Amino acid sequence: xxxxxxxxxxxxxxxxxxxxxxxxxxxxxxxxxxxxxxxxxxxxxxxxxxxxxxxxxxxxxxxxxxxxxxxxxxxxxxxxxxxxxxxxxxxxxxxxxxxxxxxxxxxxxxxxxxxxxxxxxxxxxxxxxxxxxxxxxxxxxxxxxxxxxxxxxxxxxxxxxxxxxxxxxxxxxxxxxxxxxxxxxxxxxxxxxxxxxxxxxxxxxxxxxxxxxxxxxxxxxxxxxxxxxxxxxxxxxxxxxxxxxxxxxxxxxxxxxxxxxxxxxxxxxxxxxxxxxxxxxxxxxxxxxxxxxxxxxxxxxxxxxxxxxxxxxxxxxxxxxxxxxxxxxxxxxxxxxxxxxxxxxxxxxxxxxxxxxxxxxxxxxxxx
Amino acid sequence: xxxxxxxxxxxxxxxxxxxxxxxxxxxxxxxxxxxxxxxxxxxxxxxxxxxxxxxxxxxxxxxxxxxxxxxxxxxxxxxxxxxxxxxxxxxxxxxxxxxxxxxxxxxxxxxxxxxxxxxxxxxxxxxxxxxxxxxxxxxxxxxxxxxxxxxxxxxxxxxxxxxxxxxxxxxxxxxxxxxxxxxxxxxxxxxxxxxxxxxxxxxxxxxxxxxxxxxxxxxxxxxxxxxxxxxxxxxxxxxxxxxxxxxxxxxxxxxxxxxxxxxxxxxxxxxxxxxxxxxxxxxxxxxxxxxxxxxxxxxxxxxxx
Numbered sequence: 043x044x045x046x047x048x049x050x051x052x053x054x055x056x057x058x059x060x061x062x063x064x065x066x067x068x069x070x071x072x073x074x075x076x077x078x079x080x081x082x083x084x085x086x087x088x089x090x091x092x093x094x095x096x097x098x099x100x101x102x103x104x105x106x107x108x109x110x111x112x113x114x115x116x117x118x119x120x121x122x123x124x125x126x127x128x129x130x131x132x133x134x135x136x137x138x139x140x141x142x143x144x145x146x147x148x149x150x151x152x153x154x155x156x157x158x159x160x161x162x163x164x165x166x167x168x169x170x171x172x173x174x175x176x177x178x179x180x181x182x183x184x185x186x187x188x189x190x191x192x193x194x195x196x197x198x199x200x201x202x203x204x205x206x207x208x209x210x211x212x213x214x215x216x217x218x219x220x221x222x223x224x225x226x227x228x229x230x231x232x233x234x235x236x237x238x239x240x241x242x243x244x245x246x247x248x249x250x251x252x253x254x255x256x257x258x259x260x261x262x263x264x265x266x267x268x269x270x271x272x273x274x275x276x277x278x279x280x281x282x283x284x285x286x287x288x289x290x291x292x293x294x295x296x297x298x299x300x301x302x303x304x305x306x307x308x309x310x311x312x313x314x315x316x317x318x319x320x321x322x323x324x325x326x327x328x329x330x331x332x333x334x335x336x337x338x339x340x341x342x343x344x345x346x347x348x349x350x351x352x353x354x355x356x357x358x359x360x361x362x363x364x365x366x367x368x369x370x371x372x373x374x375x376x377x378x379x380x381x382x383x384x385x386x387x388x389x390x391x392x393x394x395x396x397x398x399x400x401x402x403x404x405x406x407x408x409x410x
Numbered sequence: 411x412x413x414x415x416x417x418x419x420x421x422x423x424x425x426x427x428x429x430x431x432x433x434x435x436x437x438x439x440x441x442x443x444x445x446x447x448x449x450x451x452x453x454x455x456x457x458x459x460x461x462x463x464x465x466x467x468x469x470x471x472x473x474x475x476x477x478x479x480x481x482x483x484x485x486x487x488x489x490x491x492x493x494x495x496x497x498x499x500x501x502x503x504x505x506x507x508x509x510x511x512x513x514x515x516x517x518x519x520x521x522x523x524x525x526x527x528x529x530x531x532x533x534x535x536x537x538x539x540x541x542x543x544x545x546x547x548x549x550x551x552x553x554x555x556x557x558x559x560x561x562x563x564x565x566x567x568x569x570x571x572x573x574x575x576x577x578x579x580x581x582x583x584x585x586x587x588x589x590x591x592x593x594x595x596x597x598x599x600x601x602x603x604x605x606x607x608x609x610x611x612x613x614x615x616x617x618x619x620x621x622x623x624x625x626x627x628x629x630x631x632x633x634x635x636x637x638x639x640x641x642x643x644x645x646x647x648x649x650x651x652x653x654x655x656x657x658x659x660x661x662x663x664x665x666x667x668x669x670x671x672x673x674x675x676x677x678x679x680x681x682x683x684x685x686x687x688x689x690x691x692x693x694x695x696x697x698x699x700x701x702x703x704x705x706x707x708x709x710x711x712x713x714x715x
Contacts, residue, residue: 049533049534049535049607050534050535050607050610050611097574098572098573098574099572099573100573100574103573123620126619126620126621127531127534127535127537127620128531128537129527129621130527130528130530130531130532130534130535130624131527131528131531131532131537131547133524133527133528134524134525134527134528134551134591134595135528135539135547135550137524137587137588137591138550138551138554138588138591141584141585141588142554142557142562142588145562145565145566145569146561146562146565148565148568148569149561149562149564149565152564152565152568157568159567159568159571205439206439206443209436209439209440212436214436214437214440218702219444220440220444221702221706222698222699222702223444223447223448224443224444224447225698225702225705225706226447226448226451226695226698226699227447227450228645228698228705229645229691229694229695229697229698230451230649230691230694230695231648231649231651231665231666231669231690231691231694232649232651232666233649233651233666233667233669233670233690234454234666234669234687234690234691235450236670236673237669237673237683237687238450238451238453238454238684238687239450241673241683242453242454242457242680242683242684243450243453247466248465248466248468248680250453250468250470253468282446282447282450286447287709290705290706290709290710291709291710293706293710294706294709294710336555339555339556342556342558343558343559343560343652345559345560345652346651346652346666349651349652349655349670350651350670350673363558363560364558364559364560364652367560367563367564368560368563368652368655368656371564371656377564377567377568380560380564381561381564381565384558384560384561384563384564385561387558387560387561388557388558388561391556391558392556395556
């Protein structure tokens with residue numbers, strides 16, 4: 043979409059009176075002053091300089107919401123028709139900014155402090171102690187390494203998803219049944235999945251999978267005692283839930299490919315294999331890359347299954363970063379260290395994703 | 411002895427055989443994968459009707475190798491003979507179920523409302539907030555997808571604590587809205603982009619305001635996209651565990667947290683866990699089967715540009 047010029051042109055003759063402008067301005071600034079006043083009052087109360095008896099920070103929150111509403115209203119009052127257009131985007135922007143940017147800044151402050159929520163001391167600034175602790179925390183590095191493995195598993199998931207999408211796109215009967223059946227795992231909550239599969243089907247003694255393996259001659263199958271197999275099981279469970287997601291994106295891409303292209307290739311004497319590699323696969327590259335990128339984003343949030351099935355065990359071997367921080371908080375209720383780990387993780391993700399998107403972009407651009 | 415004069419040539423017959431093997435392989439894989447997808451669900455349903463010996467013997471098929479019993483559902487207070495009685499477990503379950511419903515539905519509604527407005531604005535007008543232009547604003551919204559929940563979790567824990575919003579539904583609703591908003595905006599931007607602007611132009615000529623045109627003309631046309639994004643949000647928020655586990659304790663606890671807290675304590679009483687898990691996933695299975703079209707549409711929105 044081009045940066046300048048509206049797609050929807052509206053000619054407006056807004057004639058905004060001075061008094062209306064002044065009213066709008068005073069509304070915004072008045073509510074802002076009110077908000078700052080309340081915030082200062084609360085800070086003073088919190089630090090014990092004065093005593094008003096606030097029990098929590100709700101008044102400041104209400105003042106902030108009030109300011110937000112005034113800001114939106116003032117857009118229309120001050121800028122008329124243009125303000126009405128701004129009103130489409132402004133609420134969502136305000137919401138996201140206040141829900142993301144503010145907590146992130148706050149998180150940066152927490153990250154450099156020692157703050158045990160259970161202790162009465164409150165927050166203690168401790169400089170770079172958390173960074174030093176992180177540097178020598180083998181479990182965190184292990185969790186980061188695990189994330190690389192978990193992310194690499196996406197390649198296999200992608201291959202399976204592509205295969206299934208190809209089959210669903212072929213001439214088959216009962217397509218609707220298969221589509222619904224394949225989609226179902228995506229609907230299930232990871233917590234339920236971790237019980238259904240991780241804790242009952244993969245149970246050592248009575249689980250059906252263990253039983254089947256015993257029939258096949260494996261003695262004492264166990265799924266979560268050796269690190270490699272436990273990791274593999276986590277990957278499998280996660281793949282089971284998310285393969286439908288990639289499959290559907292790829293299927294949508296396949297259906298958008300005009301039939302003529304494959305027909306033309308067939309006329310030119312291409313076999314099924316050549317058709318796939320020379321026609322379908324290259325055409326699917328953009329869709330594939332989108333699907334993989336989104337899948338990576340979801341994979342980086344992987345935690346629920348690990349928390350519920352292995353709780354990171356054996357010995358932290360299956361930990362993802364998220365589940366590690368979750369346990370770290372649960373065990374020690376120290377928000378400072380966990381936040382630092384999370385922010386370092388975020389920085390790594392942002393850098394890696396930016397590089398990945400750049401590379402994908404370059405790779406996708408046609409070369410002559 | 412007469413020789414057959416007309417017969418298929420060898421190549422044709424080979425083709426036929428190849429075609430049949432091809433079909434067998436295709437359907438074999440399809441059925442195998444359908445089995446992989448459905449078996450855990452089947453396992454959960456059947457297990458919820460088993461008794462201890464059935465579990466240990468590994469019986470699988472009801473009425474054939476074991477007799478279904480209401481044991482699991484009785485422990486939830488949902489079996490036919492206990493449905494009329496008082497049951498603390500059932501009350502707990504219904505409370506969690508209700509919490510999940512309220513949180514998921516309100517968060518999805520809020521996200522669809524905010525997201526549709528933003529997506530409409532971005533698809534129709536050009537904005538300039540400081541240095542941010544349209545593409546920057548879109549990127550700003552979509553980039554929230556990358557943000558892992560763990561980064562926000564602990565700051566929110568502290569913030570909510572000081573705002574007395576810990577363990578409240580509204581706190582969860584706001585966070586869930588934030589997590590699904592990028593997805594809604596993504597789907598809706600695609601949806602609005604496909605609606606021609608001539609429609610609004612005609613409406614504006616006829617005297618509607620821009621908001622009037624949006625609400626009365628565009629939204630009804632964009633309804634499929636809204637339904638798709640609503641359902642996707644519903645699925646994601648209903649299943650969300652991480653924030654709920656951190657930010658709720660007794661009052662606003664959601665269903666996944668209840669399921670998770672039971673897994674450890676139940677030992678081998680699989681029947682009750684199976685009943686609970688199945689009750690937790692049932693709404694989404696129904697949604698998945700009934701509204702599969704919309705879910706696929708929603709997920710396909712971003713894939714094909």
